[in-house]
Amino acid sequence: AAQFAVFGHPIAHSLSPQIHQAFARQFGIALEYRTIDAAPAEFAASVRRFFAAGGRGANVTLPHKAAAFELADERSEAAVRVGTANVLTPLPDGRLAAHNTDGAGLVRDLTERHRMDLRGHDALLLGAGGAARGVAWSLLDAGVRTLTIVNRTPETADALADAIGEPARAHTRYWEDLDDIGSFDLIINATSAGVLGKPLDLPFGFVGNRATCYDLSYGKAAAGFVAWARAANALYAFDGLGMLVETAADAFELWHGKRPDTDPVHDALRRQYG
Numbered sequence: 039a040a041q042f043a044v045f046g047h048p049i050a051h052s053l054s055p056q057i058h059q060a061f062a063r064q065f066g067i068a069l070e071y072r073t074i075d076a077a078p079a080e081f082a083a084s085v086r087r088f089f090a091a092g093g094r095g096a097n098v099t100l101p102h103k104a105a106a107f108e109l110a111d112e113r114s115e116a117a118v119r120v121g122t123a124n125v126l127t128p129l130p131d132g133r134l135a136a137h138n139t140d141g142a143g144l145v146r147d148l149t150e151r152h153r154m155d156l157r158g159h160d161a162l163l164l165g166a167g168g169a170a171r172g173v174a175w176s177l178l179d180a181g182v183r184t185l186t187i188v189n190r191t192p193e194t195a196d197a198l199a200d201a202i203g204e205p206a207r208a209h210t211r212y213w214e215d216l217d218d219i220g221s222f223d224l225i226i227n228a229t230s231a232g233v234l235g236k237p238l239d240l241p242f243g244f245v246g247n248r249a250t251c252y253d254l255s256y257g258k259a260a261a262g263f264v265a266w267a268r269a270a271n272a273l274y275a276f277d278g279l280g281m282l283v284e285t286a287a288d289a290f291e292l293w294h295g296k297r298p299d300t301d302p303v304h305d306a307l308r309r310q311y312g
């Protein structure tokens with residue numbers, strides 16, 4: 039069977055093998071999909087070994103997304119603007135192509151699964167690291183009216199706003215000003231605080247009365263932000279499980295040329311992981 043893998047460090051608890059096998063069953067495709075734990079110093083060599091042995095596609099997660107972008111020979115437009123990659127695909131001549139499907143996955147989860155129309159929304163992006171960059175452009179493409187980027191380290195937020203280069207739509211504010219920054223319709227937590235097990239301690243005031251709050255992570259890492267959003271009376275509080283399934287669907291389509299039905303896979307994971 040064709041070989042696929044997800045590279046990360048750590049990676050043991052990745053849901054990607056289960057998601058890709060569930061997609062493959064929808065089409066009667068037989069594939070092997072494993073996790074490969076590679077320390078950063080080993081990542082590039084490990085990827086090259088995988089593809090030299092006939093690997094047909096790889097997903098890449100923390101902390102390797104920037105390295106995956108660097109080692110590729112060709113890069114999709116979405117990967118270039120974000121500067122990282124979560125999908126590697128071998129080209130017929132043996133070179134590697136990098137894609138980034140994170141932003142598209144988030145937007146599809148919001149607009150199709152949760153039936154949101156993002157046009158005209160004022161969005162707040164908490165964080166300006168890799169995860170935040172991964173979704174910023176896609177939110178603007180999907181029509182959010184403004185994107186306010188707030189990061190603990192303001193220079194990183196400014197660098198992201200500069201890279202976007204649409205000052206009328208995408209701008210930064212200071213983390214210390216979250217108390218009196220106005221209110222937002224869509225609040226995206228792209229910080230790694232939850233993953234690191236650290237509290238975020240956010241004020242409630244910027245949660246608009248019909249606000250959707252969304253954490254890009256899922257499971258335990260998202261629990262603190264989701265609980266905060268409910269306490270702040272957000273209309274909706276979502277974790278990123280749906281985004282994970284949608285980004286996997288994009289990778290699956292790149293590799294197999296077929297669009298899987300994500301809803302049953304998402305619903306099964308939701309039942310399994312709460």
Ligand code: ATR
Pocket residue numbers: 100164165166167168169170189190191194228229230231234236237238
């Ligand atoms: P990722 O790939 O998960 O985005 P990253 O690129 O290291 O990881 O970015 C982590 C983001 O979470 C950054 O925006 C970081 O803020 P700093 O730039 O100030 O480091 C943010 N972050 C991490 N821990 C945080 C905390 N306890 N409070 C607020 N922001 C935090």
